[in-house]
Amino acid sequence: MKPLFDKLESIVGPGALITASSELLVYECDGFTIEKNKPDVVVFPKTTQEVAEIVRACNAFGVPFIPRGAGTSLAGGCLPVGGGVVISLARMKKILEVDYRNRCALVEPGVINLWLTNHMKPHGYHFAPDPSSQGACTIGGNVATNSGGPHTLKYGVTVNHILGVELVLPDGSIVRTGGPIEDNPGYDLTGVIVGSEGTFGVAVKTWVRITRNPVAYRTLLGVFETVDDATNTISEIIGAGIIPGALEMLDQMILGALEEAFHFGFPLDAGAILIMEVDGLKAGLDEEAERITAIAKKNGAREVRQADSDAQRTLLWKARKQAFGAVGRLAPSFCTQDGVVPRSMLPHILREIQRIGKKYDTRICNVFHAGDGNIHPILLFDERDPEQVKRVLAASHEILDECIRVGGSVTGEHGIGVEKIDFMPKLFSPEDLGMMIRLRNAFNPRNNCSPHKMLPTSGACVETTRAGRMAAL
């Protein structure tokens, strides 16, 4: 490896390379901690040219490589299976251009999602995708996983806000797809690069669409005795033709942890609460909030509170977005799942989650994007206990199988990564997967960029050697 390290150092200069085993530990996994594997080296380029040279060096040495942002992903998307070079984009963090008149911005991949929104705040604009990790996750990572967030119900997911990318292809060449101007003739390559989980190359620049801020918000907190009452409310709000900015559900177990962490005044005896937010123009907004309140009450809400100040709204969203952090109070380790079901199947899937938790003797709490039908059961465990790890994996799989059975998907926003590769043949036929492999071959014919991600190694069967998972078990 020494010659490779030397070559990489000659590209990025000293101080932009990690090779020491102890330091590499940081890069052995992302937010999905069940599978781990150290890379051989982590390299920190600062320019497109450097990324291209690194990729060419990897090709010359026959070593796989994988891009990485902040590592907040939750499905092992940046896990270096089989080692190789991690290309960290953390030092490419410039907001290169914001063009308010044309409603777009050009950013480097290491720009933190929230930085961009904060940067534009004085001008009344924001970047619409707002994953819960937005204080840490990067826009490059958002592009890779097609991230969502609480406000996707109304504003769409990342792909709806990406206009173009500059991509270093796995052979080291550089290409631009799309761009700041809409409707470029030809295939929508940008649309398919977003969400490709780093398997098409390294996105080194991104043109994003920027969105005007809502003028006003009405943020409601509905308190329900039962999860069923809360889910029925969701269904009825959507059925009434209201598209709230966000519609989030938190169950009793997570409320306890959040209250301890944020002292918001959450009712600890509630079966579930809903955060229901409508936003937009002031005109007509109170009426919308009133309609939602009426629907919630009709469905058994014992109370509907309205955030009466910006500070209160901010605190409520902080509590929601940092819910995962608060889970640390409940157990030493947790595994978050990311299933999706048709909205009308929410009551069913939540009952199933409860049943599965009991079956595997695993505590599961729920905090999720209810309006989208995107569930996030959080399975609590202690990763030091192999028995518990086995039970958590089994319970997770059973939940996701049920999502598929009712017509949903195994991932709404976190990606397939390595964690859910086994599910791809359950969602897709060998022919479907064959087309995906054919598409990957157009971008990444040698499969040396983010290998062993998203797609099983052959169209029909799943990879059998899983170093990371074996190690964890």
Next chain:
Amino acid sequence: MIQPKNTGELGMEVRKPASVEEAGEIIRRAAQARAAIFPFGNDSKRHIGFTPSKMGLRLNTLNLNRLVDYPARDMTVTVQAGISMKLLRGILAKEGQCLPVDDPCPDQSTLGGMLAVNCNGPRRFGWGTLRDYVIGISVINDEGKETKAGGRVVKNVAGYDFCKLHTGALGTLGLISQVTLKVRPKPESSAMAVIGLNQKDLEPALDLVHGTATRPVSIDILNQAAVRHLKPDSSNASKDWTLLIGFEHNEKAVAWQCETLMEEVRQGLGRETQVIPKGKDQAIWESLARFQAAPPADSQATFKINVAPAKVAAFATLIDETFPLCPVQAHAGSGILFGHVPGALPFAEVHRGIQSLLEKAKRSLGNLTILHCHEDWKNDLPVWGAPRDDLFLMRKVKESLDPMGLFNPGRFVDRI
């Protein structure tokens, strides 16, 4: 008038499969015979693209028109791609829902055709484009097998997003057989604000609308010739430009926006705004959507320019100067302009004008494509605009997914 026909396809054998299996079988046999497949519905988009590069079968999708699943409460609908848009709109309307994408040929389009061409209209500014609503897709591939991507839930990142890739691919990567769409509640109310402008007011007016306190879903401009073409008796036909701003929201919000915009226009431009209220605005929305596919009878070519929204006023004026009397429309908020080259101009002049506009669009990082022209002009006009540097990658995608060049060969960018 130019007939929307593509002489290269005339005389080809037509097949009209009754099922996906039958369509798959036709494709499999065509592949064996090295013949090409040209999918079509009602032929409303056959004029788009180059003349086909080889002969084959025309495959009519109109019998693949089944409503597969419509769980209205989930706000998704799954249909076969040959379904007529008119029928689909009717199905959605019964549940108070809609696909908020404008249809330039509302009486003829099929969903598959809309997708292949990536049809959009004025509402794209507020509601996004067709690609934003496609959440699942099934495509019959070059082996005659139906393959799928995406799913039936509104949020799903499992696997590559073929929905985006096939949208706007002109059917060159496979036959779209089934589609799942995300739909929306039909807005409670709507209105169209109409403002007549002199040439010098055009740019300031668009700047004003960019910063408006309202949230328009469409911002369109029409020149005099376009107004006369769409509505010969219009009172605004005497103005150089007509600015049309569309709102869709609940009643209170629409009313507030109309008043606010009126005041902004009065203050900023010293002009009055005419508001066409809900009920009476429908015809205007429809005309604005149809414009791109409805050239005047004597028009010789229709082109589309895409540039940054801030450059719309400059390019609209440029078209006006390049082709006097050319009806011009722009979706100003999205940077999309359409022009119908007027009749009686010799080809050399049309060619010179188009090339000059294309060069200027390129210098502004934009492009120009031809939506409609004489078939024998296609060899010389930039049908798909100037090639961009991702063309080699598009070719790789095509070679990977359709290595034999089975689907619509020769018609798309760079005669892919």
